[in-house]
Each structure stands twice: as structure tokens, then as C-alpha cells.
Amino acid sequence: MPEEDPSDVLIRLGDRSYNIVIGTGRLHAHSTFGQLPPAQTAVVVTNETVAPLYAQKLVTALQPHYPRVHVVTLPDGEAHKDWQTLNLIFDALLSHCCDRKTVLFALGGGVVGDMTGFAAASYMRGVPFVQVPTTLLAQVDSSVGGKTAINHPLGKNMIGAFYQPQLVVCDLDTLSTLPAREFSAGLAEVIKYGPIADMEFMAWLEENIEALRAGDHAALAHAVRRSCEIKAHVVGVDERESGLRAILNFGHTFGHAIEAGMGYGTWLHGEGVGAGMVMAVELSHRLGLVDGAFVLRLRLLIERAGLPVRGPVIDGQDNAGRYLAWMRGDKKSEAGEIRFVLIDGPGRAVMRSAPDALVREVIDACCA
Ligand code: NAD
Numbered sequence: 001m002p003e004e005d006p007s008d009v010l011i012r013l014g015d016r017s018y019n020i021v022i023g024t025g026r027l028h029a030h031s032t033f034g035q036l037p038p039a040q041t042a043v044v045v046t047n048e049t050v051a052p053l054y055a056q057k058l059v060t061a062l063q064p065h066y067p068r069v070h071v072v073t074l075p076d077g078e079a080h081k082d083w084q085t086l087n088l089i090f091d092a093l094l095s096h097c098c099d100r101k102t103v104l105f106a107l108g109g110g111v112v113g114d115m116t117g118f119a120a121a122s123y124m125r126g127v128p129f130v131q132v133p134t135t136l137l138a139q140v141d142s143s144v145g146g147k148t149a150i151n152h153p154l155g156k157n158m159i160g161a162f163y164q165p166q167l168v169v170c171d172l173d174t175l176s177t178l179p180a181r182e183f184s185a186g187l188a189e190v191i192k193y194g195p196i197a198d199m200e201f202m203a204w205l206e207e208n209i210e211a212l213r214a215g216d217h218a219a220l221a222h223a224v225r226r227s228c229e230i231k232a233h234v235v236g237v238d239e240r241e242s243g244l245r246a247i248l249n250f251g252h253t254f255g256h257a258i259e260a261g262m263g264y265g266t267w268l269h270g271e272g273v274g275a276g277m278v279m280a281v282e283l284s285h286r287l288g289l290v291d292g293a294f295v296l297r298l299r300l301l302i303e304r305a306g307l308p309v310r311g312p313v314i315d316g317q318d319n320a321g322r323y324l325a326w327m328r329g330d331k332k333s334e335a336g337e338i339r340f341v342l343i344d345g346p347g348r349a350v351m352r353s354a355p356d357a358l359v360r361e362v363i364d365a366c367c368a
């Protein structure tokens with residue numbers, strides 16, 4: 001077990017437990033990285049946008065711990081979350097003769113984090129890795145819990161592995177350079193924790209959404225910490241999504257259809273989740289699980305976060321049919337039946353299927 005620091009959030013997974021460090025000034029403090037397994041080589045994987053902002057700071061913090069620190073810079077964007085880009089990481093690891101003790105550091109958003117985690121899971125059948133998330137979305141969700149993946153043209157995050165990091169370092173200072181659109185996308189994954197698990201947190205978000213969007217440090221620290229606490233609990237109970245963990249996909253079944261249907265990178269992941277949550281709560285309402293007032297309440301919060309509350313038309317001929325086709329390929333589907341994460345009363349999520357006709361009505365009602 002890692003040493004307990006009361007300011008960290010601990011992911012409890014037996015001998016694979018690890019800490020999420022949340023704070024300011026963490027990325028460039030060499031003490032942040034003092035407890036990691038010893039190795040000759042560290043490899044920082046980042047992208048062309050994040051590298052000029054933060055790579056040198058991280059390299060400087062790592063140098064007291066590793067004789068060799070290399071940087072691999074990937075092209076930026078969801079459209080590059082694929083085999084070709086993943087191979088650039090393997091090319092670098094092999095050309096630097098990295099051994100199986102080499103520690104990988106994922107410096108960037110969820111795209112870099114998911115790809116670096118997958119590379120770490122498969123290079124020499126598994127090397128240690130550390131998540132250093134620099135987007136809000138990655139700090140509150142993707143860096144935590146060990147899901148790693150790349151996309152396939154036929155489906156989002158379809159190729160991947162469960163593989164836990166050794167440490168997650170959320171330096172809130174990095175969020176100051178994040179574009180507003182990306183910040184809003186991250187808020188979608190923050191907001192989801194309310195309706196599925198914690199109505200007190202949802203009420204706090206309603207009070208503090210403007211402060212968050214203005215970059216208020218205390219508000220950000222609370223939002224990141226509470227999100228990580230909820231995710232840590234869920235992952236601790238159900239690491240490999242055989243049950244409870246599926247609730248973290250609230251809004252994602254519709255959202256992934258939007259992302260893939262529009263072409264990766266056109267709609268941001270968080271934007272798809274924002275509009276997707278509106279569709280999922282509307283479906284919950286039409287199934288009699290939640291009242292209309294709650295639908296309006298959640299929709300308003302999503303809108304105030306700067307997120308779209310209507311889905312795009314991905315097919316002018318048969319839009320609902322195209323959404324359904326994408327959603328049938330979702331990882332949660334069973335024998336072609338789509339399994340939705342729905343709201344079963346405020347603060348409670350449930351997995352259910354729904355008649356196609358009703359899903360069609362929701363899509364028709366909720367798309368531009
Ligand atoms: P992203 O990684 O594409 O980052 C968004 C943009 O912000 C990119 O252009 C990036 O270069 C830039 N950026 C990153 N940090 C920055 C900073 N500090 N300052 C300025 N620019 C910065 O997108 P994301 O929203 O972080 O992550 C989305 C991805 O995460 C999707 O691929 C999604 O599938 C995945 N995801 C995974 C999980 C999981 O559990 N593994 C959970 C949720 C989402």
C-alpha cells in the first residue's frame with residue numbers, strides 16, 4: 001500500500017492501490033515523484049500542445065530520480081487516438097532500448113493518458129506508468145481507474161486494457177492554460193457524479209458553477225477532489241466493470257454515438273457526454289424513473305457549464321436509426337441489446353434497456 005497522506009485520495013485495490021495527489025505546484029516538485037519504483041529510464045509521453053507548456057517542468061522534476069528521461073511528443077487530438085499514434089510510443093521505447101522497469105509518464109489530457117496507459121499495459125507485457133493529467137476531464141475521470149484504450153473507426157475506445165497507474169498527479173495550476181471549451185467539456189464528467197451518486201455535490205455544483213468556470217482555486221480543488229473520491233469508491237468496488245462501475249458511463253452511450261458519428265474530434269468527448277446526459281435523463285423520465293423537474297434541473301446545470309444540451313443530427317435521412325446503430329455496438333450492449341445508464345431517482349443510477357421506439361422518440365426530441 002502507498003503511504004497515506006490525508007490530502008491525497010487513495011484508490012484501494014489491494015497491492016495495486018495508489019494515490020491521487022491533488023494540489024498546486026505538484027508537477028514541478030521532485031518530491032511528488034519520490035515514492036515510485038526505481039528505474040534507469042523515465043519516458044514522458046505528451047503531445048505537441050502540452051509539451052511546450054509543461055514537458056520541461058516535468059522532466060526537471062524527474063531528473064533527480066532517473067538517470068535518463070526521454071520525451072515522446074504525439075500529434076494532438078482525438079483523431080490521433082489510434083494504432084498509428086500508439087506505435088510512435090512503441091517506436092520510441094524500443095529505439096531508446098527501454099527495459100521493463102522503465103516508467104512511463106502520461107502528461108496531457110485523456111487522449112494522451114488513455115494511449116500511454118495502453119502502451120504501458122502492453123510494452124514488454126507491462127511496465128509501470130504514472131498519470132499526470134493536465135485537463136479537467138482527465139483530472140476528474142480518465143486518469144483514475146485504469147481504463148486505457150484507443151479508438152477504432154467502427155467504435156470508440158474499442159481496443160484497450162484495464163491497467164492501473166502507480167500514481168496520479170493532478171496539478172491544478174495546469175488548468176489555467178486550458179481553453180474554455182475544453183474546460184466545459186471537463187465539467188460534463190464532473191456533473192455526471194451528482195445525478196448518479198451524490199445530490200449534495202450536484203447542489204454544490206449549482207451554487208459554484210460560475211466560480212469553477214472563472215477558475216476559482218478553492219472551487220476547483222473541491223470539484224476535483226470530490227469527483228476523484230466518488231470515482232475511487234466505484235473503482236474500489238468494481239474495478240473491471242462487472243456491475244457498479246457502469247454507472248460512470250451515464251450519458252456516454254449517446255455521447256459515444258455522437259463522437260463516432262460526427263467523426264472523432266468534431267464534438268469533444270465531454271460535449272457528447274453533456275448532450276448525452278440530457279438524452280439519458282429524458283429517457284429515464286419517459287420510462288417513469290424520474291420526474292420532469294429533475295430533467296429540467298440537470299439540463300440547466302449542463303447548459304450553465306457551457307455545454308450543448310441538444311445532440312447533433314448525424315444522419316439527415318434516419319438520425320435516430322443511425323444513433324441506434326452506433327449504440328448497438330457500445331461495449332455495454334448484450335446480444336445487440338443496448339444497455340443504458342439511467343437515473344432511477346436523483347442520486348441513483350440503474351442499468352436498463354428500453355424499447356427502440358421510445359429511444360427514437362427521445363433522440364428526435366433531443367437533437368437539433
Ligand atoms: P484531450 O486529451 O484531447 O485534451 C483536450 C485538449 O486540450 C487537447 O488539445 C490537449 O492537447 C489540450 N490540453 C491538454 N492539457 C492542456 C493544458 N493544460 N493547457 C492547454 N491545453 C491543454 O481530451 P480530454 O477531454 O482531456 O480527454 C478526452 C479523452 O478521454 C477521450 O478520448 C475519452 O474517451 C477519454 N476518457 C477516458 C476515460 C477513462 O476512464 N480512461 C474517461 C473519460 C474520458
Ligand code: GLY
Nearest residue numbers: 145147245248249
Ligand atoms: N469513465 C468511465 C470509467 O472510468 O469507468
